[in-house]
Amino acid sequence: MYTSTKLPRTSALFLSALLGGVIFTSCASSERSINRQIAADGAANPASAPASESSISQKAEAAPITRSRPQLIKKAAISLTVNSVDQTIDAVSQIINKQQGDLIGLKQQQPKNDNPRYTATIQLRIPENLLESTLEQLAKLGTVESRNITAEDVGDRLVDFQARLTNLQKTEANLQKIMDRAGSIRDVLSVSQELSNVRETIEQIDAQLKNLKNQVAYSTITLNLEAAVSSTSPQPAFGLQVQETWKKSTHSLSAFSIGLLKLGIWLIVYSPYLLIFVALIYGFSRWRRTHSPRLTQTPESTTSE
Template sequence: MKTHLKTNSSPHKPNPNQTNISTTRFAVAVFLTLSSAIALPSCGSPPPNATGGAASPSSRENEIAASAPPPPPAAQRAAAGSKTADVTKKAAETPVTRPQLIKKAELSVVVKSIDATTKSVTNIVEKQQGDILGFQNQKPPDSSVRQTASVEIRVPQERLETTLEALAKLGTVENRSLTAQDVTEQLVDSEARLRNLRKSEEMVLKIMERSGSVGDVLKASQELSNIRESIERIDAQLKSLRNQVAYSTISLTLEAAVSAQQTPEPSLGLRVQETWGKATHSVGELTLGLFGLGIWLLAYSPYFLLIAAAVYGFNRFKKQQSVTKIQEPKPPAAN
């Protein structure tokens, strides 16, 4: 006998417990992910104070750093550095203005021979590219007095010391002095005045170009004439000052040593000859003078004759008058 067991089996259904477990796991994973995403930004920036006050110092520094402009690129920084270096280099290379000085020197030297030393002085001045402005040689009448010579020299200022050293080697230096006059301010002031006058000249010329009355044009012309006269005067002063600065003057005095030998006295015959020559010359001068006087008297002789005749007539008239008074009869006296 066969027994058939009949089993009523329902179709396979998913387990609700397993479904809930997987759903729970998924939700937990999503929660953790969101929590980490929210927690990371919150950790980067500190929370504000509970009272709503100012942010902490670290937050201020972060804000300042965020608001600061971005640093320049490397190329711009290099260019800025090169410009600063160029400016510094130019400032270092700018020459310092030297004082403008007018130098004058005086030198007195005792030499053996004035003539030989004068030639040496001329050679030294030519070598130093200078000029001799004046020369005076004084020969004394007595040998006991030193012979002196003065020389006025002009040389470029940069060669002044070299020239003085060369001249000092010609003999024994007795006196040496050097003076300098600073004319820097005077030059700067004159140059500034000259620039202002030239600007005024340009302005007056522009005014004259505009159309205007005859009186305005004449006034502008007169003002222009005054401005140009001032410009010429200041320009001449500037040229003179610059020339004096560029060239220095040296007053050189040369003195010869006193000679121990006295000049010999002339002989007796030479003295007699000189005296005879002077005497004959004097006689000749006197003769010529008397001859000239005679010519003058001869030329004025008519006037002398007239004067003599007048004197003679006046004396004759006085004598006649005196004789007449004596011959007149006296009246008889009354009894």
């Protein structure tokens, strides 16, 4: 009984001791290496220690601050009015191949009654350094109606993801060392579960980091095309026109016949109510004629008779 209650506490103490030992050993070794380096530098040239500190401070003040290149996700949109949408799409495909880009979306809309113009929308992905030159080549394909570029700086997010990834990788290495030293099966399973969680988080952050870097490396262009002249469909043949007219007339006749049939069914269903209504009107009219006052005959009418 005493041994069974002591095992979990011993396992926890063992894991805590291993983690503390790894951290303490790494900190102590780094501190000893720094102290040895400082002592060696001071022994080699003791008089130059203060001078070296002042020279370092002077260099730090004199050196210009270098700013890292901003990490931007750029998106562009351009609308063109062209003479032929199909020919423009072919020209856009050639530009994409030349600029080492990708066609990621194409939507064409044929002329309709409400919108008689032929339109198309194309989604492009171009290397970031070729964005401006690609827009200039696309602008030459027609008349530019609108053009805009938006940019989002994701440098802070990239730095944050990279720092989290580095820390998690160090934690993974420490957990791997602890699992190698663990003796009991309970300790091995506990460390293995923690190691699995850390590795899953590492994979998620690494995927997000790669996605951001890919969006920074490649810019997106949305190209809207619209035909300059409304497209008109060719006149159908005479036989097709007659066939279409026959279909419309027969359809109209059948619809009219079905309407009459429905009306007859409604009248049959409501005929009792219609008969009652007609009988009430007829009875009211007879009662009115019966009880209406008779006109008195005038003397002139009596004499004439």
